[in-house]
Amino acid sequence: MAQLSTVDSPVSTVATARTRPRKQGRRFAPRLAANLVLVLIGLAFLVPMLWVLTASLSPEQSLRVRWPDHLSGANFAHVATVDTLFRPILNGLILCGGGTLLTVVVSVLAAYPLSRYRSRAKRPFLLTVLFSTGLPITAIMIPVYAMFTQLNLIDQMGWAVLFLGTTALPFAIWLMKNFMDAVPVELEEVAWTDGAGPMQTLRRIVLPLMWPGVIVVTIFTFIQMWGNFFVPFVLLIDPNQLPASVSIFTFFDPAHGGVQYGELAAFSICYCVPVAVLYLVMSRKLSGSFALGGALKG
Amino acid sequence: MSSTVVDAPAGARSAHRRRTLVRGLPLLPAIVLLLAFLAGPIAYCVYYAFTDMQLTGAAETHFVGAANFTKAFEDDRFYHAIWETLVFTVLSAIVGQNILGLVIAVLMRAASAVLRQIVGALVIAAWVVPEIVAGYLMYAFFRDEGTLNEILGFLHLPQQNWLYTLPILAVSLANVWRGTAFSMLVYGAALAEVPQELNEAAAMDGAGALQRFWHVTIPVIRRSIATNLMLITLQTLSVFGLIFAMTKGGPSNKSTTLPIYTYQTALQNYEIGYGTAMALVLLVIGALFSLVYLKALRPEAD
Numbered sequence: 001m002a003q004l005s006t007v008d009s010p011v012s013t014v015a016t017a018r019t020r021p022r023k024q025g026r027r028f029a030p031r032l033a034a035n036l037v038l039v040l041i042g043l044a045f046l047v048p049m050l051w052v053l054t055a056s057l058s059p060e061q062s063l064r065v066r067w068p069d070h071l072s073g074a075n076f077a078h079v080a081t082v083d084t085l086f087r088p089i090l091n092g093l094i095l096c097g098g099g100t101l102l103t104v105v106v107s108v109l110a111a112y113p114l115s116r117y118r119s120r121a122k123r124p125f126l127l128t129v130l131f132s133t134g135l136p137i138t139a140i141m142i143p144v145y146a147m148f149t150q151l152n153l154i155d156q157m158g159w160a161v162l163f164l165g166t167t168a169l170p171f172a173i174w175l176m177k178n179f180m181d182a183v184p185v186e187l188e189e190v191a192w193t194d195g196a197g198p199m200q201t202l203r204r205i206v207l208p209l210m211w212p213g214v215i216v217v218t219i220f221t222f223i224q225m226w227g228n229f230f231v232p233f234v235l236l237i238d239p240n241q242l243p244a245s246v247s248i249f250t251f252f253d254p255a256h257g258g259v260q261y262g263e264l265a266a267f268s269i270c271y272c273v274p275v276a277v278l279y280l281v282m283s284r285k286l287s288g289s290f291a292l293g294g295a296l297k298g
Numbered sequence: 299m300s301s302t303v304v305d306a307p308a309g310a311r312s313a314h315r316r317r318t319l320v321r322g323l324p325l326l327p328a329i330v331l332l333l334a335f336l337a338g339p340i341a342y343c344v345y346y347a348f349t350d351m352q353l354t355g356a357a358e359t360h361f362v363g364a365a366n367f368t369k370a371f372e373d374d375r376f377y378h379a380i381w382e383t384l385v386f387t388v389l390s391a392i393v394g395q396n397i398l399g400l401v402i403a404v405l406m407r408a409a410s411a412v413l414r415q416i417v418g419a420l421v422i423a424a425w426v427v428p429e430i431v432a433g434y435l436m437y438a439f440f441r442d443e444g445t446l447n448e449i450l451g452f453l454h455l456p457q458q459n460w461l462y463t464l465p466i467l468a469v470s471l472a473n474v475w476r477g478t479a480f481s482m483l484v485y486g487a488a489l490a491e492v493p494q495e496l497n498e499a500a501a502m503d504g505a506g507a508l509q510r511f512w513h514v515t516i517p518v519i520r521r522s523i524a525t526n527l528m529l530i531t532l533q534t535l536s537v538f539g540l541i542f543a544m545t546k547g548g549p550s551n552k553s554t555t556l557p558i559y560t561y562q563t564a565l566q567n568y569e570i571g572y573g574t575a576m577a578l579v580l581l582v583i584g585a586l587f588s589l590v591y592l593k594a595l596r597p598e599a600d
Contacts, residue, residue, distance in 0.1 A: 030507075034408035041402060042417040045424050047449070048439040048475060052431075055438075065438075065445045110328035117321050127592070132336060134532020134584050136557050136577060142564055143342030143574075144335070166335035169328060171529075198321070227428030229539050245428055268431045275426050 055265035075266035084247075085270055092243035093274065095161060095232060096225035102165035103221045104214065107172035112202050114173070115180035116188075126174070133171040141234050148235060160235045167231065168221045175220070179213025180206060215282050226275050244271045347575035352568050359571075366575035376576065378551060379559040383535065383583070386470055386555050391534035394474035396527060399481025403489055404511070418482070425479030433543025436472035437461070440544070461545055465553035469541045473534060481526055488522035489515070524594035531587045535580060556580045 051065050056075050058068035079085050114122060144163065145154075153159040187209075188201040196204070207214070229245045236242055248271065251264040347366055351359045370376045402421065406414045427435070439445045440460040447457040460468045492515055500510045516523070538557045541547065547554035547562065554562075556576060564573025 031408050031410075034405045035410060035413055038402070038405050038409050038413055038417050041398075041405075042413075042420050045417075045420040045475065047445060048435050049420075049423065049427075051435060051438040051445065064443065065448070106327045106331065109324040112324050113322050114325070119318070130528070131532070131585065131588055132332075133529065134536060134588075135336065135340075136536035136538075136560070136580050136584075140336065140339040140343060140577075142570055143339040143346065146342070147339065162331070163335050166331040169331060170336075173328060199324070223426055227430070227539075229428075229430050245430060248430055264434065268427075268434070271431065272427060275428075276423075279422070279426060 052265040052268050055262050056269055058262060060262070075262040076270075078260075079263050079266045079270065084250075085244075085267065087240065088242060088244040088247040089270070089274065091157075091241055092226060092245065094157060095164060095243050096222055096228075098157075098161035099164040099168065099225050100218060100222045102161065103168045103172045104218055106165070107169060107176045107217065108202075108207070108214065110169075110173050111176035111180045112198065112206070114177045116185060116198070126177070129170045129173050133174065135167075137167060137230060141230060145234050154235060155237045155241065157236070157241060160232060163235065164225055164228065164231050168224060172217050172221055175217050176213065179210050179216070182213075183209045219279060219282050222278055223275050343574045343577060346570055347578050349571045351570040362571070366572050367579075369572060370575055370579065375551060375554070375559065379554050379556045379576075380579070380583070382466055382553060383555040383557075383580075385466055386473070386537070386541075386553075387531060387534045387587075389467070390470035390473035391477070391530040392527060394470065395477045395481045395530050395534075396523075398474060398478050399526075400485045402478070402482045403485035406486065407489060421482055422479045424475050425477065427476070429476075429539035430543050432472070432476045433540050436468070436475065436540070437544050440468040440472070462549055465545050465549065469544055469553050472540055472544060473537060476540065477530060477534070481530060484522055484526045485519070488519040492518045521595060524591045528588055528591040531591070532584050535584050535587070556583075 054065050054067055057071045057073075058066065059070075059072040059074055060066075060068070114126065148154045148159065148163075183206050187205055191201045191205060192198075227245060232243050233246050236246070239247070244267075248264070248267060251267065252259055348361060348363060349359050350362045350365070402417070406418070409417075424432070437444075442459040442462070444460075446460065450457045458464075496514050496518065497510055500514050505513065536557055537555070538561065541553055541555060541558055542561075545553045547558040557580065560573050560576045560580065563569050563576065
């Protein structure tokens, strides 16, 4: 890239000025084509979602996409009880909220030395961290289950939070380190000469400048945890502690007389509300752009 | 840094060491958590893989050497599971999510602002939906009387029972639907940083749009491509809930990837030793893919 950026800039500005009128005429067709292809792609992503919408509002319990003859809120009314909906959502908020808080705090702390100091151990450590983002969680759940049973930690929300937080930690550290690299170290050096310690500059200078990055890590971590079925399924037993990602399986309980697809659909919609709200609220703070990709240059 | 203190007096060296420790202190919580909940269980995995551990009651656990691995390499279903895993990963991550994500990101730069926001929201919505819900949605979409067949019937195209005839294609497409948002976001950010002058200079030299994309854009975003490929490959290799909710690995194991087979062996048949041995093979496959991508990252890395 370095040698390419030496391209003579006056020449290229002259060139754009000269070609601009012609270019706009020519660019109409490609623009239309791009819009059309995007519409098709958008439809492909939309169509599979239609089922939850129609099924949740239809009085029939069906897997078919049919606009119901008359809309009915019965599915939502059936689902909206403490046992079915509110407690599992609350449990999920405790489990995933706690896990996200842990992950974000620990990864900010860990990212600071990784971003600010040089060491021979840094690159191997970062590569290990990157590689462990892809660990098949099904594989380690077996020894984790054995460990939790031996230490009598099964069914304890606090320990489930610790474990869930740790599974998200590698990717969070990786992202956070890259976001922190973008904050120039010169800003801190001034504060260091004034006698401020690294933790003070982290809180007063670095963090305020990388809020978008922290928000991205928060959203990403929470979304991943909110959908996580396997970890709470193995580590929590008491039905009163189960989050929505596990309790959704009660809709397949034969004791209820067949799968209640309409209620399942209504439940799914309610289950998605927290992540949708989190995403909307937080991405608004990012002025509309979700800057996840910015930290992934490698 | 460490090499500069070789000739330093002993006092300076220990002061240096103390400074390194103090500087590394904020890493401590992360290291403790990672050791306790990830490294520890992985070490146990390695140990279990060399035993005949079972969860069926009183049976004692013995050290059996590499027996689980020789058993795996004589097991047709194991080879089949590796094959399905590779097909699933190449089809849905390396080809599907990666290329579709790049295409959407490129098209969005040319499209109108309203459309850009709507399509972006739809693609991200599919990604935000919890895995199990995505599994049901995709089941309702691909099943015999599902939405896809109704659309095909409406267009007078041949229908088929996708989950029965081509289960691996159905779960791969489902994974593309669910995971493309990630690649789209990564490439959206990467394309925004390609200097406009480069494209204009290349256009001056008479390069067409495709040539510019191939010779200017792709080399500039090379590192984003490698990082994205590595992350989505590792994530896709360990996909479990989506496939489990759609097909349970069937019919007749035609969509049994390695995570599904590991789950069936270790937690349904309680052959912990054999199951963890296969999980280790999955880790090795992930490591091999990572090595290839890291090669692409190396030249400029710090």
